[in-house]
Amino acid sequence: MHWGVVTENWHLLSRGMLTTLELSAYAIFFSTLIGLVAAVMRLSRVPIVAQVARLYVEVFRGSPLLITLLFVYFGASYGGYELDTFPAAVIGLSVYEGAYVAEIFRAGLQAVPRSQWEAARILGLTQPRAFWHVVLPQTRTIALPPLVGQYISLIKDSSLAIVIGLAELSREGQAIVDRVGQPLPIYLAIAGLYFVICYPLSVWVRVMERKSRYS
């Protein structure tokens, strides 16, 4: 094994890692937004709204992310739009992971007692304010650990953007292997880079879970 290939191509790997981080950051933001909206819709009193949200969650939790990415990227050109790989990856990743985030928020929201709503409303808070300032903060201990766990999955899943040709970390690695060979050191180095990003988050999740168990 020649670890030299890793240091020689470090600039490519670090560029790929930056793209991975950027893609993940955008997708974390949008998937959280989509997930929150879908969770609220799912708990709505209006049946159609709740059913639409349910369908969204069921479809994306029952199909692979690759298909979503291919759908967004190739479907855009099929519909006559020109979509770059990066926005396509952000859209696909956000919409897909949003379905999982929605379930996490739903579990959190359902754990908040109804009386919290009633108390907030009786104190004169409007519905959005009651949601934002009273109910949502109380979902923290239940929803935050699985939410961060989902973000870890999202960062790992961003590697699938390779199929639409986005030059993120794993695509950069593949390109290096195609050029100079040495798959073992390159892919181990890439695994190491993902590990460096994900492991601290995993430890954080474990600490949060332990805290909430004892409190």
Place this chain on the structure above:
Amino acid sequence: MNYEWRTAFGYWHDLVHAASTTIQVTLLAFALAVVLGLGAAIARLSRFWPARFVAGIYVEVIRNTPVLIQVFVAYFAAPSLGLHLTAFQAGVAALGVNVGAYLAEVFRAGLRSIPEAQREAARVLALKKPSIFLHVVLPQAIRNVYPAIVNQFIQILLGTSLLSTIALPEITGTAMEINSQTLLSVPIFTMVLITYLVLSNIASLLFGLVGRVAFHPPLEVRKVSKPRRLGLVLPARVSRGR
């Protein structure tokens, strides 16, 4: 438009063929994952620290790196260690090892959920150590975490789509092939999406039936609990009594 959908639908035979590959990989990888996961869970709960240590490293490394990279290591990098696997074997190995690490955590949670009193009672009844584990602890542990096990099975099923990157002719790879020949992306990928939805729903239905038959008391996996309406969005009738 109609013509395009009909053309795409003409490929259904290829998709059925690809689905059989997907199912084969899924079943074999799940078997491997159960063995690895159970082994790692037992090792992580053992009193022998090197076993705990090795199993801990396995679980942490696999869970914190992307499954795609694990597939690449199994298929592209393993040959440089003298291990030549076909795409099918590499896919089974990578998915099995990957989900094994997640199942290890699931099984560990299940095994830890069994009260010590169960073991003590079994010992008092003069059961030997292996049969205490096999007949008393393990069935109850599996029952407690059954839904999570089913989830991991679905993860393998959906994860087989990644094997398109190592040119295994499963559903997604076949669809990408058809797409590059016909450029009918939306009809093709819609068909594939529906195929995956059908497969994953059949899987969870079957596991639900197994759960109802195999456990005592029977286990309802797909509990149809209606989400409690919070009265969000519209309209707010707060003063309404219960």
